[in-house]
Amino acid sequence: NEQIQLARRPVGTPVMEDFAFVEAPIASPEDGELLVRTVYVSVDPYLRGRMQDAKSYIPPFQLGEVISSGVIAQVVESKSDQFTKGDLVLGALGWQRYTITRAEAVRKIDASIEPVTLHLSMLGMTGLTAYFGLLDIGQPKEGETVVVSGAAGAVGSTVGQIAKIHGARVVGIAGTAEKCDYLTEQLGFDVAINYKEEEVKAALREACPDGIDVYFDNVGGTISDAVFPLLNKFARIPVCGAISSYNNTEVEMGPRVQTVLIKTSALMKGFTVGDYSDRYGEGLTALTTWYKEGKLKYEETITEGFDHIIDAFLDLFKGANLGKSIVKVSEI
Numbered sequence: 001n002e003q004i005q006l007a008r009r010p011v012g013t014p015v016m017e018d019f020a021f022v023e024a025p026i027a028s029p030e031d032g033e034l035l036v037r038t039v040y041v042s043v044d045p046y047l048r049g050r051m052q053d054a055k056s057y058i059p060p061f062q063l064g065e066v067i068s069s070g071v072i073a074q075v076v077e078s079k080s081d082q083f084t085k086g087d088l089v090l091g092a093l094g095w096q097r098y099t100i101t102r103a104e105a106v107r108k109i110d111a112s113i114e115p116v117t118l119h120l121s122m123l124g125m126t127g128l129t130a131y132f133g134l135l136d137i138g139q140p141k142e143g144e145t146v147v148v149s150g151a152a153g154a155v156g157s158t159v160g161q162i163a164k165i166h167g168a169r170v171v172g173i174a175g176t177a178e179k180c181d182y183l184t185e186q187l188g189f190d191v192a193i194n195y196k197e198e199e200v201k202a203a204l205r206e207a208c209p210d211g212i213d214v215y216f217d218n219v220g221g222t223i224s225d226a227v228f229p230l231l232n233k234f235a236r237i238p239v240c241g242a243i244s245s246y247n248n249t250e251v252e253m254g255p256r257v258q259t260v261l262i263k264t265s266a267l268m269k270g271f272t273v274g275d276y277s278d279r280y281g282e283g284l285t286a287l288t289t290w291y292k293e294g295k296l297k298y299e300e301t302i303t304e305g306f307d308h309i310i311d312a313f314l315d316l317f318k319g320a321n322l323g324k325s326i327v328k329v330s331e332i
């Protein structure tokens, strides 16, 4: 069985040598267990944080531990009466071709949803993150201006569309012209700003003549610095991610935001999707309904092959993905 382990803790931007491809024997499932074959692996920016030996909302990977993330797998052998061979399951599973898992650690997925990868993207973790972060914290109202950074990624692209559904004017910030065209032409964003080509502060001022009511932050850093001066009274800022700083080796100093928050009475709130675990059903129902009504579109960047999981992970920090990044490891 081929596995990908954390070989050493990355310093700065992770490199291939931080990971080890290792062969290990495959055991047989015992009572209450399943043997599953990995089909699709989700690669996510938050995994970078788990590679550091630091306290967080989720324990760090240990050296020599198999990396794990959201995985869709197919049951090969079942010693549980809840599952039969061929079932597709979703769980937090290892980056390995085969896994022995407790049956209760995975859940059967609704195979009527096509493609099944949606369970890892818009109808899965990243969709729920967008849904709860935007609606619970951001609370966009009709006619308000919502700005989203990391706008062409998995979370950001869903955030912008949900904001449109709620009648907001939506401005996205992303890293290529192709991504910006996708946002305005395919997803209905009102304006898209290419932060690598444009002066973000000036572009935002032009794109947001009435100021900014909601800033859904996926990236932090200088992009967020450009947003803060434009916040309106009672603005809301769901702090979802800060990918621009995940590979920093030194603490970055930027403009301090306290004065802006005081002057605007703005609410800035960090969250993780897990905060809403008791409401996932509500979120999935809403997202699935909008998807079936054609109100939510999605894009997935699918990389082929177990050997390319690390490449796909590293590509997140280069902005190579449009929409959700997923690796296809085997056929269903």
Ligand code: NDP
Residues within 6 Å of the ligand: 044, 045, 046, 125, 126, 129, 150, 151, 152, 153, 154, 155, 156, 173, 174, 175, 176, 179, 218, 219, 223, 239, 240, 241, 242, 243, 244, 245, 271, 272, 273, 274, 316, 317, 318, 319, 320, 321, 322, 323, 324, 325
């Ligand atoms: P994405 O699909 O958005 O992929 C990452 C994207 O980030 C890249 O495509 C790239 O797009 C952008 N990016 C990379 N480096 C930088 C940089 N230095 N500055 C600005 N943008 C950069 O990933 P997700 O949608 O899965 O995650 C988006 C954010 O949300 C991440 O910060 C992640 O950690 C966070 N997150 C938080 C969750 C929570 O529970 N709080 C749950 C899930 C995700 P571009 O070409 O535009 O630069």
